Amino acid sequence: MAGAAGGVGPRSTPAAPPSGRRDAEASKAAIVRAARHLLARHAHGDITLKAVAERAGVSAPLILKYFGNKDALFSQVMSFEADAEGFLDAPVGDLGRHMVHQLLTGQAERGADPILRIVFAPLHGAQGDILRANFRAQVAQRLGARLSGPDAGLRAELAVGMLLGLGVMYGIARGPHLRAAELTEITDRYAPAVQAFLTPG
Missing domain, CATH: 1.10.357.10 (Tetracycline Repressor, domain 2)
Structure with missing residues (x-):
């Protein structure tokens, strides 16, 4: 039991976040960036989830999955x-x-x-x-x-x-x-x- 004799067990390195979680965070960030870009160029009422999705490179249903609806997404975009x-x-x-x-x-x-x-x-x-x-x-x-x-x-x-x-x-x-x-x-x-x-x- 070499680990016990030294008083320290084998070191473990922190596990990287699962790829699914990384992908989800990257997608959310892309959606927010896309919404911010469009908000700086178009009236809020003229921006569709489809336009946000196309700019972010994701599907509109994915935006609904992550944010719930357009208002919830833009409440984040409108916060500083x-x-x-x-x-x-x-x-x-x-x-x-x-x-x-x-x-x-x-x-x-x-x-x-x-x-x-x-x-x-x-x-x-x-x-x-x-x-x-x-x-x-x-x-x-x-x-x-x-x-x-x-x-x-x-x-x-x-x-x-x-x-x-x-x-x-x-x-x-x-x-x-x-x-x-x-x-x-x-x-x-x-x-x-x-x-x-x-x-x-």
């Missing part, structure tokens, strides 16, 4: 909670640079960023009101709660507004000079202006 975790995940003294970097790399590498879909709220009628409420609570107010000093809520909204402007110019207007610049150069130039609202003076 998961994105805000990474978007705001830096000390306040470094947060301006972190947020600019997150926004730019999201657009350049994934074709989406954590917050820009709020720009399309006017397309979505009553669903747009949900998008706005989620954005205010999960992004702007959450940022404001982290700031010290006077007018924290106003400064948070001004900082987020600057980020949205950058996102629109880079990802929607696709400014040629902006898109030709290195992301580090844009960040070096833009982040101090955002940071000035977060830590004035």
Whole structure:
């Protein structure tokens, strides 16, 4: 009993998740990405599960299996909670640079960023009101709660507004000079202006 003599039994490596579970998670992620892509380009009422399924490369019944219905799927897409975790995940003294970097790399590498879909709220009628409420609570107010000093809520909204402007110019207007610049150069130039609202003076 060599294991007992040494006091330690044979080590076991953590089992990889079953392939079925990995496939399911990958399919769910693809469905959410497809829904987010369509929501940024079409009114909520015009988006069909068939269109989401075609873009995600899955069947419409699979969307129903995973999410139940269209409203349940889009309730996830209209939430900023998961994105805000990474978007705001830096000390306040470094947060301006972190947020600019997150926004730019999201657009350049994934074709989406954590917050820009709020720009399309006017397309979505009553669903747009949900998008706005989620954005205010999960992004702007959450940022404001982290700031010290006077007018924290106003400064948070001004900082987020600057980020949205950058996102629109880079990802929607696709400014040629902006898109030709290195992301580090844009960040070096833009982040101090955002940071000035977060830590004035």
